[in-house]
Amino acid sequence: MSKIAISVEGLGKRYSIGVRQHGFKTLRERVNDLALLPFRTARRLVNSNGHEPRSQSNDNNNPKSATRKSSTLWALRDVSFEIKRGEVVGIIGRNGAGKSTLLKVLSRITEPTTGAVDIHGRVGSLLEVGTGFHSELTGRENIFLNGAILGMRRNEIERKFDEIVAFAEVDSFLDTPVKHYSSGMYMRLAFAVSAHLEPDILLVDEVLSVGDASFQKKCLGKMEEVGKQGRTVLFVSHSMPMILRLCERTILLDRGTVVADGKPHEVIKHYLYSDTLSQAQRVWPAKGEAPGDSVARLRSARVLNDEGQLVDTIDIRKPIFIEVEYWNLQDSLRPTAVLHFINEEGICLFATNDFNNAEWFSTPRRPGLVRATCSVPGNFLAEGRIFLLVAVVSYNPNVVHVLERDAVSFQVVDRSEGDAVRGVFTGEWPGVIRPMLNWQVTGLPEDL
């Protein structure tokens, strides 16, 4: 029996991007080409006989096919690694680093462009729990359907049925269509089916980011159990605490390639602190390639100090400015910049948006560039690294146009000079934020 569970060799996956999303001709173009064929052939014959200049039909076609081929993106490029049986491996990286593409290739959902993968054992993937759930079907029916979709045999599902129901805590609703379920119940049932898949190799993509805290705890417990049973787990997450807790090895992907591979705390450190100055600023100069959609696209995000300088490190007492620039591409909606301040444990400290500026809120939007700067007062954030999720959204209806996790980040330091929140205290200071608050303190007479 092989000791290797997964071996990946020179793996690459190329996508075509750009205006024509997938590089395919529409049927109309195909039909057009076909319809014009006799004329072109005729013209070519005429050309070879007579002395007409070169036909124009090629010129009409070429620019189109040129744009079609012009923009390709390597979501994965020359990725190689080996995973031993029983290893629990975390995969981290920024948005668009290729994490999800890697899982999709490994689970055979999409085919690689280059390279080779050998997988020893049955693969189960939790790329999204509840895949194939049908809202009209009952809980019982969905357990069987979902199980079959995930590759379980019917007798296997029957054997585990009671266990699944018990794990999901939905016994009294088994014969109710899942469209009447609360979202919590739905999630529990969906995860329960997936969790009982018992594959040799489990691929997990960010499933635990949903559901309430107690449910997350339960899922985590199940995942740990799976890991301890000697199964191989590949686990994509943005949550560093979860990676630290579950994984014994971590792979860091950046722009489609493996940049670090090793002990989780070292790789996470590499991810969080390497390349720090570039983490204070992200710029997308080309509108067509910037994250976003037809309503808004993100141009840049920057961390600035009170003198307008790009900074990676800020004194805890000083204010910090987060500047976001985005293209507003239409004039009917109100795209607005949203910031989530997230600490190293993955906890969102707070969220804020530019509607807080009442004047801007009531201004009609015109197409063009928008710069929104949010100022965070000094003596407010806690020490440590702060990561910013930058989004551009519009409300009513609520649409997310841009969502960049870890777009920029900065370090808050407390020099302990006595005039910050902690004062002269030098020990561990708890709390996710560290606001300077007003205290009323008076001495009272002894005999009150």
Place this chain on the structure above:
Amino acid sequence: MASGAHQEHPPTRIRPSKGWVALDLKGLWDYRELLYFLTWRDIKVRYKQTLLGASWAIIQPLFTMLLFTLFFGKLAHIPSDGVPYPIFAYAGLLPWTFFSNAVTNSGNSLVGSSNLITKVYFPRMIIPGAAVGAGLVDFAIAFIILIVLMIYYGVAVTWNILMLPVLIVLVTLLAIGVGMWTSALNVKYRDIRYALPFLIQLWLFASPVIYPASLMPSKWRWVLWLNPLTGIIEGFRSSLFGTNKFDWIALGLSTVITLGVLVYSTYTFRRMEKVFADIV
């Protein structure tokens, strides 16, 4: 698989595919239960929250038959090869309704299952296959009415009926072939969604459902035979009523064309399959 006991699988090899792609029959067989469950889901979901439930499977061909009888049988006096027109029309509508519904449903099945395709691996052919499978269940229900009609009109069953299972297999294979091909094309070109109902409607008039093939002058009948449904529908009538002899040339041609369609669509499907998850 029992927990802990690892069976030795042959390793799964993932490589970029080039040129001809083998039809992975073993993979299809491994997922046969999924085919069953997806068929079962399609049927179950289709009639949930409907007032009349599965009787819709009967209503569609039955009312079409009544309309056809009124307009084509009674008013236009279209001949019906010596059997009463209602039962003549119904025997044609039965395979036709199955075929047209199966092709329409499987043609739209891949696009409708994009959430599955982008999230889980399984042989993609199962999706259009399940849509055809669900059509077979409707076909079986609608068949009951045919039996009732045959008893009502006193049509005697002959040995010809033995050909019926073969014809059902043939029309199923044709539906799978056409459905699979359109479903794959639909992923790439969404025009199919709009073109399909229209083409199906044209196909109805090109098939001997309303009229017998004998209506066509024998000099031109071969044109009708190029439509693989002609041999199948005429064959249905021959096997059910026994009044007409089987037209073996037409049937043979239908079989050859059906198999050709099946091979071509399987090849096209396998070739396009690898990009489904990226473009659906």
